Amino acid sequence: MNINVSGLTGGYKKGFKLKDINFSAPTGSFTGLIGPNGSGKSTLLKMIAGILKPESGEIKAGGLSIPEISAGRRSRIISYLPPASPSLFPFTVFETVLMGRNPWQGKFSPETRQDREEALKAMKLVGIEFFRDRLVSSLSTGEKQKVLLARTICQQSSVMLMDEPVSHLDIHHIRQVFYLLRKINNTGVTVIAALHDINLVTAYCGRVAVLRDGIMVESGSHPSKVINKSFLENIYGKGIRVEEVGGKKYVFP
Helix, strand or coil: HHHHHHHEECCCCCCCCCEEEEEEHHHHHHEECCCCCCCCHHHHHHHHHCCCCCCCCEEECCCHHHHHCCCHHHHHHEEECCCCCCCCCCEEHHHHHHHHHHCCCCCCCCCHHHHHHHHHHHHHCCCCCCHHHCEEHHHHHHHHHHHHHHHHHHHHHHHCECCCCCCCCCHHHHHHHHHHHHHHHCCEEEEEEEECCCHHHHHHHHHHEEEECCCEEEEEHHHHHHHHHHHHHHCCHHHHHHHEEEEEEEEEE
């Protein structure tokens, strides 16, 4: 499903705001959202997910206005993976992943056999089935992030929004997660991921969008078009080195 954002302005009542954002992600695309800390990446994802309401402008998924549809319908279309955070509730890994099925269940309906099967399938894909009965609060930050990823996959949405999906993972697990995301993306799921590591954008994303100070300065280009020393120093400041390895550009501080 495609995402189209036009003239989007908004954010927090007493704080940061996005300004006149125009952005699109075609069906089945994989977009890396980059920019300095505080540039608006998380704010934009939350607005597309319907967590934050815009002051003006439009956010549409497949022609549907995201702010106007019900939370249940929105959750069947769009899933949102937040940064890893401490668990405040005593849920097990399996119970947490199973929450991804909530949008597909009737009100007050118990989970079905299919729901449980989908939860187990998502856990196996991410590689966390071996601690299904452990409390999420007992896990490391990286393990919690994988639990949230499994819950997002279990939701089976047409659009996946991911805010720093691998920020607490080692290089082996980063590669595993992006291999999995590419596999899901290849089925037609639209993926938009906010990332600090520009090299992950180069390696895995077909499109890049760049935010700075709440303004979209680049949207929809192939990473090779914008990942160059001049452009990146304009966004992040001086002292960036860009080198080409195996036909792809990589960024070094």
